[in-house]
Amino acid sequence: MKLLYFAWVRQRIGVGQETVSLPAEVATVAGLVDWLRTRGPGYAEAFRDTRAIRYAVNQEYVEPDQPVSADDEVAFFPPVTGG
């Protein structure tokens, strides 16, 4: 599974993208966040308040209950501020 992080989520985690093996117990985006939090202090800080996080699976916005599978590209980022 390909994971992408942008803006301050990327800064807190320390990398912009990584490839991980999806743990068997992770079924949704929310489950993925819970697992990522356990991977280190940067992850825990990035996902401390998930109200400030938006999610995309395969480049489409999704809600935290969205199912995920091993082939997915999942992105985590703050609310957008372009324009």
Added chain:
Amino acid sequence: MAVRVQEADFDVGAELAALTAGNHKVGGLGVFIGVVRDTAGDAAVAGMTLEHYPGMTERQLAAIEAEAVARWPIEASLIVHRVGRLAPGENIVLVACASAHRQAALDATAFLIDWLKTKAPFWKLEETADGESWVDARESDDAAAARWRR
């Protein structure tokens, strides 16, 4: 109908001329140009860096443009958004819509920039005397986008 994400500046005159070249059904263009301000609240801004999500950005911009085409009789439209480091006064974004009549052109342009600001995955990192900080999303932008919801 076109969307582009680029580091380079854009030439507004050349972009608009190309947008409507040869199409004489066009009676008017709506245009919005976003520019880097030199202030954020009380703080002086030395510059900003625009980050985006390559791939998703283009998909979102194309989807936003398709929605505008579905709602208004648009002859031609264009979104050009810059990324990378930008100084005060520099262009950030160009949105243009051409239509037979002004109301459609102006409304579609406003719709495009309002939706872009809340849906397209760009983020601004601002430089002030206090250092660098990520710009927070504004509720007023959500409200501006919400008026187009239906």
